[in-house]
Amino acid sequence: MILKINSLNFAYKKEKVLKNISLEAQRGELITLIGPNGSGKSTLLKCINNYLKADQGSIELIGKDLEAFSMKELAKIIAYVPQAAENIFNCNVFETVLMGRKAHSSWKANHQDKEIAAKVISKMGLEKIAFKQINNLSGGQRQKIFIARAAAQAAELLLLDEPTNNLDLRHQLEIFNLIKKEVANGKTAIVTMHDLSLASRFSDRIIMLKEGYIFSDGSAASLSAAKINSVYGVEVSLKDHKGKKIIIPEKICV
Numbered sequence: 001m002i003l004k005i006n007s008l009n010f011a012y013k014k015e016k017v018l019k020n021i022s023l024e025a026q027r028g029e030l031i032t033l034i035g036p037n038g039s040g041k042s043t044l045l046k047c048i049n050n051y052l053k054a055d056q057g058s059i060e061l062i063g064k065d066l067e068a069f070s071m072k073e074l075a076k077i078i079a080y081v082p083q084a085a086e087n088i089f090n091c092n093v094f095e096t097v098l099m100g101r102k103a104h105s106s107w108k109a110n111h112q113d114k115e116i117a118a119k120v121i122s123k124m125g126l127e128k129i130a131f132k133q134i135n136n137l138s139g140g141q142r143q144k145i146f147i148a149r150a151a152a153q154a155a156e157l158l159l160l161d162e163p164t165n166n167l168d169l170r171h172q173l174e175i176f177n178l179i180k181k182e183v184a185n186g187k188t189a190i191v192t193m194h195d196l197s198l199a200s201r202f203s204d205r206i207i208m209l210k211e212g213y214i215f216s217d218g219s220a221a222s223l224s225a226a227k228i229n230s231v232y233g234v235e236v237s238l239k240d241h242k243g244k245k246i247i248i249p250e251k252i253c254v
């Protein structure tokens with residue numbers, strides 16, 4: 001087991017955002033975290049990344065309390081890709097991917113780090129834009145670069161906050177194929193998103209958050225119209241397509 005969360009509670013000042021969250025994640029699992037706006041998905045990722053400290057409960061990584069890791073040790077285990085808008089700074093693509101090696105190198109990147117960054121860039125087909133400034137890329141290209149940086153980091157646990165937000169169909173597929181590849185190599189990915197059909201298609205497991213609680217946690221196949229209705233207050237139709245579910249929103253329930 002890579003991650004174990006025990007009865008986690010978190011509040012921003014007085015606003016309780018995460019309530020009694022317990023979950024376990026195994027190596028090689030792709031978990032999507034879904035739930036309405038404001039249900040606590042990003043906050044949960046930030047707690048796992050130790051960016052926010054829980055008020056109660058604990059988080060264990062590889063059997064050890066999160067608090068026992070130094071920042072550098074943590075960066076070898078967790079790669080966190082925040083929501084797109086938070087990502088903007090001015091480096092070129094190669095330098096950005098190389099940043100993923102920071103946890104593994106001393107004060108400057110060595111030859112091996114550069115080799116690894118170059119390999120990731122070539123494996124992801126990013127050579128043509130390797131020396132372009134990040135700020136001059138499209139949203140989709142930028143998302144790919146941040147996933148490339150996470151891949152160069154060689155961390156075991158990937159936390160991705162809405163990696164397919166605002167992306168066209170092709171980029172959505174590319175991003176999920178990249179995540180799938182990492183998971184096939186034994187990594188664990190926890191991905192937040194709003195597109196339930198995409199979540200159903202790509203995940204091994206879907207965790208639904210409602211007002212800071214885990215409402216349900218199960219296989220993608222266990223997603224049902226009744227659960228979606230309870231969590232989102234929306235009536236939906238579910239269609240089966242090659243064993244995966246397509247979710248069609250029908251009407252808002254009062």
Ligand SMILES: Nc1ncnc2c1ncn2[C@@H]1O[C@H](COP(=O)(O)OP(=O)(O)OP(=O)(O)O)[C@@H](O)[C@H]1O
Pocket residue numbers: 012015017035036037038039040041042043044
């Ligand atoms: N820095 C902050 N300070 C105070 N409250 C915050 C802060 N960040 C988030 N919140 C509040 O915590 C709650 C959960 O926010 P969070 O961003 O975790 O939700 P989310 O499920 O990721 O939402 P979305 O789908 O819209 O990204 C919301 O009510 C939000 O207003």
